[in-house]
Amino acid sequence: MLKLILRRLAVLPLILLAVATVTFVLTEISPFDPVEAYVGAENNVSPQRKAEIAHAWGFDQPLPERFGRWIGNLAQGDMGNSVIAGGQPVAAEIASRAGASIALVGGALALVLVGGLVFGVLAAAFRGTFFDWLVRTMCYFNTAAPSFWVGLLALYLFSIELGWLPAGGSSDPRAIEAAGVDFEHLILPMVVLSLTGYAWFTLFVRNTLLEVLREDHVQFARAQGIGEVAVLLRYALPNALIPFVTLVGTHLAELIGGTILIEKIFGWPGLGLLTFNAAVNEDIPLIVGITLCGCVLVVLGNLLADVLYRVMDPRVREALR
Amino acid sequence: MRVAAGVLGLLVVAALLANVIAPLDDTAVDLDRVLNGPSAAHLMGTDEVGRDLATRVLHGMRVSLTIAVLAALAAVAFGTLVGAVAGTMGGRVDTVVMRFTDVAASQNHLLFGILLVVLFRPALGGAGAVMLAIGLTHWPSLARIVRGELMSVRERPFISASVGGGASRWRLARRHYLPHLMPAVGLAFVLTVPHAIFHESAYSFLGLGLPAHQASLGNILNDGQRSLLAGGWWIALFPGLAILVAAMTIGTLAEYWREHLHPRWRSELEL
Numbered sequence: 001m002l003k004l005i006l007r008r009l010a011v012l013p014l015i016l017l018a019v020a021t022v023t024f025v026l027t028e029i030s031p032f033d034p035v036e037a038y039v040g041a042e043n044n045v046s047p048q049r050k051a052e053i054a055h056a057w058g059f060d061q062p063l064p065e066r067f068g069r070w071i072g073n074l075a076q077g078d079m080g081n082s083v084i085a086g087g088q089p090v091a092a093e094i095a096s097r098a099g100a101s102i103a104l105v106g107g108a109l110a111l112v113l114v115g116g117l118v119f120g121v122l123a124a125a126f127r128g129t130f131f132d133w134l135v136r137t138m139c140y141f142n143t144a145a146p147s148f149w150v151g152l153l154a155l156y157l158f159s160i161e162l163g164w165l166p167a168g169g170s171s172d173p174r175a176i177e178a179a180g181v182d183f184e185h186l187i188l189p190m191v192v193l194s195l196t197g198y199a200w201f202t203l204f205v206r207n208t209l210l211e212v213l214r215e216d217h218v219q220f221a222r223a224q225g226i227g228e229v230a231v232l233l234r235y236a237l238p239n240a241l242i243p244f245v246t247l248v249g250t251h252l253a254e255l256i257g258g259t260i261l262i263e264k265i266f267g268w269p270g271l272g273l274l275t276f277n278a279a280v281n282e283d284i285p286l287i288v289g290i291t292l293c294g295c296v297l298v299v300l301g302n303l304l305a306d307v308l309y310r311v312m313d314p315r316v317r318e319a320l321r
Numbered sequence: 322m323r324v325a326a327g328v329l330g331l332l333v334v335a336a337l338l339a340n341v342i343a344p345l346d347d348t349a350v351d352l353d354r355v356l357n358g359p360s361a362a363h364l365m366g367t368d369e370v371g372r373d374l375a376t377r378v379l380h381g382m383r384v385s386l387t388i389a390v391l392a393a394l395a396a397v398a399f400g401t402l403v404g405a406v407a408g409t410m411g412g413r414v415d416t417v418v419m420r421f422t423d424v425a426a427s428q429n430h431l432l433f434g435i436l437l438v439v440l441f442r443p444a445l446g447g448a449g450a451v452m453l454a455i456g457l458t459h460w461p462s463l464a465r466i467v468r469g470e471l472m473s474v475r476e477r478p479f480i481s482a483s484v485g486g487g488a489s490r491w492r493l494a495r496r497h498y499l500p501h502l503m504p505a506v507g508l509a510f511v512l513t514v515p516h517a518i519f520h521e522s523a524y525s526f527l528g529l530g531l532p533a534h535q536a537s538l539g540n541i542l543n544d545g546q547r548s549l550l551a552g553g554w555w556i557a558l559f560p561g562l563a564i565l566v567a568a569m570t571i572g573t574l575a576e577y578w579r580e581h582l583h584p585r586w587r588s589e590l591e592l
Contacts, residue, residue, distance in 0.1 A: 018424045023436065030440035144568040146519050148526055149561030152546055156554045167550075257431035261523055265546065279435045279529055287436050291428070298427045 001310060008303045012296065019295050020074055023288050024067055034284060035059070038083060079292065080285035084277055090289035094271065101270030104189055104263070105255050111194035112201055112251065117244075119198075120205025125232055127210060135202060142199035148261040151192040155265060158188060167266070189266040193258050197251050204247065208240040215239075242313045249305025253298040325573035332567055336383040359555055366555040374541070378559050381536035385525075386567070388448055388537075389517035395456030396517070397463055397510045401502070404467025408475075409498075419468065426461035434458045434520060438529045447531040455520045463509045467502060474501045504582050511575045515568040522564055538564055 035053050054060055058069065073080070079090040123135040142150075159167035166185050212218065213236050221235045222228075259272030267273065271290060278286035359366045366374050407418040434454035442450040474480065480497060488496070518538075524530040525539025533540060538560040545557030 015424055015427060018421070019428070022424070026437070026440055031444040032440045033443075140569070141565075144515070144572060145565045146522060146561060146568075148523065149542060149557065149564065152542065152549065152557040152561070153554075155546075156549045156557065160549060160552070161554075253429050257429040260431055260435070261526065264527060275432065275435065276527055279439050279527060282439055284436075284439065287439060291432055291436055294429045294432045295427055298429065302427075 001307065004310070005303065005307065008299070008306075012299055015299060016074070016292060016295065017071070019292060020071060021067075023291065024070055027284060027288075028063070032282070032284070074292075079289035082278070082286040082289075083283040084281045084286065090285050093274065093286060094289055094293055097269065097271045097274045099270075100268060101256075101259055101263075101272065103186060104193065104259060104268055104270055104272075105252070107186060107190040108194040108197070108255055108258075109248070109252065111190065112197035112255075113248070115194065115198040116201025116205055120202045121209065121232065121237065123202065123206040124209035124213070125228075127206075132206075136206075139199035139203050142195045143203075147192060147196050147258055148265060150195060151189075151262055151265040154188055154192050185266075185268070189262050189268050192265075193255060193262045196258065197255065200251075201244070201247065205240060205244060208243060209236055212236045212239045242309065245308040245312055246305040248308070249301035249303070252301035252304075253294070256294055256297060325570040325577075328566060329570035329574065332382065332563070332570070333386070335379060336386050366553070374556060374559060377536040377541055378538070378563055381538045381541050381560060382563050382567075384448075384531065384536060385518060385521050385538040385564075388452055388521045389455075389514055392452040392455035392517040392521065393459070393510055393513040395452060396459035396513055397506060399456060400460030400463025400509075401467050401506055403460060404464035405471065405498075407464065408468040408471025409494075415468075419465075422461045422464050425458075428458065430458040430516075430520065431523060434524065435527070435529065438524055442529070447525075447529075447535075451521050451524050451530045454524065455517050458520075459513055459516060463506070463513075466505055466509060470502055470505055471498060474498060508575060508578055508582060511571060511578065515571050518564055518567055522560075 034057065035050050038053065051060070058066060061069075077091055079094075081087045082090050082093050085093050119135050123132045126132050155167060158165045165188050209232070213232075218231060218235050221231050226235070256271075259268075259270060260275050261272070262268070263270050263272030264276045271293075275287065275290050277283075278290070403418060403422060407415045407422075410418075434457075437454040437457055438450045440450075441453055444450075445453060474497065480493065483493060483497060521530060521537070522539030522542060525537045526542045527539075528543060530539055531537045533543070541560040542557060545553070545560065548556045
């Protein structure tokens with residue numbers, strides 16, 4: 001197990017190197033001119049001044065040197081400076097927003113897991129009934145409906161029309177202690193972010209359970225006279241849960257992408273909103289920095305899934321020995 | 322299945338005939354009719370500058386579906402190419418190409434796509450950049466499928482027989498590999514289209530896709546968020562419904578096709 005974790009963590013820098021190289025190549029071949037983007041609509045900037053900006057940013061140096069510097073800086077954790085944050089380091093910007101995103105993604109992931117498990121088990125237990133049909137229909141709806149559309153409708157219904165929940169931000173600006181995070185503001189974005197994942201997990205748990213329920217050991221448990229509830233929860237569910245955990249790791253990555261849209265709608269000040277602002281203002285260093293961080297999270301998520309898989313399934317553990 | 326096909330057909334025909342069914346100009350501003358709710362004159366209401374929403378949604382659907390289909394084609398073409406190179410060359414080329422595919426697969430679609438859109442918008446324009454971003458983020462799963470299919474078909478006896486009979490590489494590829502790949506690739510294309518619709522509308526919703534005045538489903542949704550506070554719920558509702566219906570019908574058809582092709586085959590696409 002330790003060997004697996006170490007080996008995977010050792011590959012991580014290689015993956016990051018590959019991604020950093022790809023992004024470098026992309027920025028090189030793209031016609032995007034950072035100096036022009038920085039100067040923006042101001043047309044009274046002389047060519048000489050532009051050359052000075054390019055020099056200050058090191059764009060006048062030869063290609064291999066720039067690439068070496070980019071990789072060298074990355075290795076030291078320096079991802080460059082953000083344009084929209086007034087030249088602050090990208091790493092600091094990302095770190096300052098990470099907390100809000102962790103709260104949002106963590107909450108959504110918890111909802112996905114608990115919701116998927118509860119409704120998946122219930123739908124499997126009451127298979128073929130109206131309840132099962134209702135759960136499945138809701139799930140199909142949620143997998144096809146774009147999350148940001150559902151977010152807009154939820155924002156209208158619960159914040160504007162009914163006024164039950166605040167419409168955006170992380171806290172009430174009128175409150176005296178406006179700096180803190182208000183749980184009320186987290187509810188809507190968290191629930192909306194979790195909906196797509198919840199639907200996939202529910203359908204997944206239901207279908208896996210129904211497959212396991214057809215296996216011999218379940219039949220045997222029933223023949224012993226064990227009640228249906230115990231059969232479902234003690235004999236079928238543990239087996240159905242094994243593939244379930246591997247989805248957690250991969251789903252983490254999906255949630256991170258979802259935050260960009262959801263945080264834009266609800267004005268939640270996390271990494272998603274930062275990505276949105278960076279993209280709209282063409283702040284390439286910041287977008288690249290967030291992309292690299294996202295890549296680390298995806299790799300760690302997959303590693304977590306593999307570890308959990310081995311912890312939960314002795315067969316896999318034995319087979320790999 | 323028939324219902325899904327019918328509804329999808331209607332959507333596509335409506336999108337294709339947008340100019341005929343909805344002859345009004347989708348960018349015509351009418352400041353006397355700002356934010357009117359759905360009525361007989363304006364079936365889906367009007368937006369914040371008085372443009373007829375039904376017209377805009379129809380035109381937007383045409384734009385969004387076209388971009389989505391082209392982008393899905395690009396993704397499928399690229400994925401097939403990568404998978405074919407890995408699957409036919411084998412050995413070290415296979416290893417390198419598939420490791421590269423792993424790296425590409427470890428990117429978040431939306432995040433990496435945003436980087437691509439921002440970088441290539443100046444050269445390709447909004448629509449072109451969105452297509453490129455979707456094409457370059459949705460190919461890894463397809464490359465894996467194509468490689469796997471090729472690996473398995475190469476071991477079949479009829480390939481050895483064909484090689485023994487003196488068939489050239491070109492003939493092998495055209496007569497045996499390609500027909501074997503077509504169903505899987507075709508299905509993957511259909512399954513990619515709803516994703517492409519979603520991504521196109523997401524980029525436009527973030528204001529990164531098409532120019533704001535042009536009708537696309539994502540752009541209208543973006544207008545929709547601004548109008549929500551003024552009570553204009555219909556502007557957000559209808560374009561989203563169009564996406565939902567398109568995604569659901571395409572999904573149903575793809576599901577039917579998949580069961581028809583591989584009764585016991587589980588989707589390898591990350592859906």
